[in-house]
Amino acid sequence: MAEMTVQIVTPDGIKYDHRAKYILAGTKDGEIGILPGHVNIIAALEVHEMKIRRIDDDNHVDWVAVNGGIIEVKNDHVTIVADSAERERDIDVSRAERAKLRAERELEEAQQAADNIDQVRRAQVALQRAINRINVGSK
Structure with missing residues (x-):
């Protein structure tokens, strides 16, 4: 099964580090879907909810509130650098x-x-x- 490593990093450290098979992110140019094998890119992110479909189960989706930043996709490694990011389970x-x-x-x-x-x-x-x-x- 094809997969990617996804890391979300903020000034407070790594907020997310898992394997995924699909990511939906909001960029300045619109939403972007990322699958394994995606072309290498760097893009500016909007304040947006990021959807990450994990590899362990088709129904396992992590939602992350990302407050801008950048996304880099390189050789099935996705790095998001943001001022702040919170997983749905951590939001009050x-x-x-x-x-x-x-x-x-x-x-x-x-x-x-x-x-x-x-x-x-x-x-x-x-x-x-x-x-x-x-x-x-x-x-």
Whole structure:
């Protein structure tokens, strides 16, 4: 059976290290599906839920909330380097929901001020990350 090694690395260390037969990731250019034997690539990642189908069982899927970064595919070794990443089992959904509410408030305040585009962008990213964590944590 063809397989790949998948590692997700953050500043806190390795967050994921398993063998897989399929990966779905969200890049800046859209979603990309990766199978063993995929051409070597490097791509920028979006804040997105990553789907990893493990080799041990067709129904075994790991979901990981990845907050941007890069993906490198080279000779059936997939490395994701991200600022942060969390597996579905590690996400506290109620905490993520509180972060979403906080980000929505901050976004509304920043849009009303209308003079600080950076503040609006930071609030948008925080909201996007919170929604991503909720989606993955609710799988």
